[in-house]
Amino acid sequence: MIITCEKCETKYNLDETIVKKNLFKVRCSKCSHVFTAYKPSHEELQEIIKPEKIVEEELKTLPVNLNSNRIIAISNQKGGVAKTSTCLNLGISLSLLGKRVLLIDFDAQSNLSILMGYKNTKSFYDVLNSGQDRLSEFIEKTKYSNLWLLPSNRKMVLLAQKYLHGKNFEYLLQEKLNSVKDQYDYILIDTPPSVEFFTLNALIASDFVIIPSQCEYLSTHGVNQIEKIIKTIKRNINQKIDYKVLLTMYDTENIHSEVIYSKLKSMYKEKIFTTIIDHDVKIKESQIMNTPVMYYDKSSISAQQYLDLAKEIVGK
Ligand SMILES: Nc1ncnc2c1ncn2[C@@H]1O[C@H](COP(=O)(O)OP(=O)(O)OP(=O)(O)O)[C@@H](O)[C@H]1O
Numbered sequence: 001m002i003i004t005c006e007k008c009e010t011k012y013n014l015d016e017t018i019v020k021k022n023l024f025k026v027r028c029s030k031c032s033h034v035f036t037a038y039k040p041s042h043e044e045l046q047e048i049i050k051p052e053k054i055v056e057e058e059l060k061t062l063p064v065n066l067n068s069n070r071i072i073a074i075s076n077q078k079g080g081v082a083k084t085s086t087c088l089n090l091g092i093s094l095s096l097l098g099k100r101v102l103l104i105d106f107d108a109q110s111n112l113s114i115l116m117g118y119k120n121t122k123s124f125y126d127v128l129n130s131g132q133d134r135l136s137e138f139i140e141k142t143k144y145s146n147l148w149l150l151p152s153n154r155k156m157v158l159l160a161q162k163y164l165h166g167k168n169f170e171y172l173l174q175e176k177l178n179s180v181k182d183q184y185d186y187i188l189i190d191t192p193p194s195v196e197f198f199t200l201n202a203l204i205a206s207d208f209v210i211i212p213s214q215c216e217y218l219s220t221h222g223v224n225q226i227e228k229i230i231k232t233i234k235r236n237i238n239q240k241i242d243y244k245v246l247l248t249m250y251d252t253e254n255i256h257s258e259v260i261y262s263k264l265k266s267m268y269k270e271k272i273f274t275t276i277i278d279h280d281v282k283i284k285e286s287q288i289m290n291t292p293v294m295y296y297d298k299s300s301i302s303a304q305q306y307l308d309l310a311k312e313i314v315g316k
């Protein structure tokens with residue numbers, strides 16, 4: 001089990017078999033702070049916010065938008081900006097709002113699949129190379145209500161090598177999605193930190209792109225690059241494609257975050273989501289536990305913010 005010092009936020013990996021009580025005192029060896037730690041029961045870790053309850057409460061107040069963007073790529077060629085974390089936690093949040101959601105792990109790193117507990121499963125590579133090319137055969141129903149996953153595996157690396165220079169290689173995902181897209185309210189595609197094969201396929205298959213960006217001085221550079229590609233796709237392939245920037249890992253303790261946020265807001269105006277995702281240690285903790293943050297700690301700031309983002313998207 002992971003214990004985080006409430007003062008200095010140092011994390012410790014404690015063997016829970018040596019802990020006898022559910023509540024116990026510990027001293028942080030870094031800052032000497034003594035605090036009460038809590039041993040979560042298995043049931044608590046697995047606790048699921050009842051989707052039905054949220055659906056009833058939320059759907060009454062949410063505006064209905066039949067033209068909402070349904071296939072959403074989460075892209076930025078800059079690495080480590082929370083693409084995968086956003087795909088997972090936004091997907092879960094949409095599913096909690098009663099939407100049927102398909103997540104696509106379109107990254108050979110397979111981080112999304114790993115976070116969801118899928119290792120060495122089939123992937124889009126197998127869709128194209130196994131002789132059975134119906135996409136629905138490769139989609140896994142996850143343990144979460146309303147949530148499905150097309151996982152990734154290591155063979156995905158071979159996709160780019162095999163198809164990158166082939167005719168119409170950038171339409172492969174769009175073509176396969178046609179047979180399943182009507183079965184879901186939202187399809188979220190997690191992409192790697194590069195453009196070429198994967199991101200290009202994802203962008204062409206999508207109606208909308210979320211560009212996660214950290215609140216950092218150089219972050220606008222990455223956003224500008226993906227913006228250019230989206231604009232080219234809009235001009236030549238899909239006039240309806242649209243995008244918004246999502247600020248992630250916002251550090252409320254740091255004055256620079258605020259300054260950069262104001263700068264980004266004045267640059268991107270309506271192209272920036274109202275919801276911001278704070279830097280929250282609960283995201284990292286939840287990933288160590290292979291649990292989406294709203295199941296790990298539904299009262300955490302990032303769980304609330306991802307739910308707000310889902311509402312912003314549904315009500316868009
Ligand atoms: N809101 C957050 N607060 C704190 N840490 C976060 C937050 N969001 C993501 N992280 C952490 O940042 C790291 C990068 O996140 P993530 O893997 O989602 O980024 P990515 O853009 O998908 O990376 P890559 O480009 O390698 O695919 C991870 O360790 C993750 O736990």
Ligand SMILES: [Mg+2]
Nearest residue numbers: 083084107111
């Ligand atoms: Mg990722």
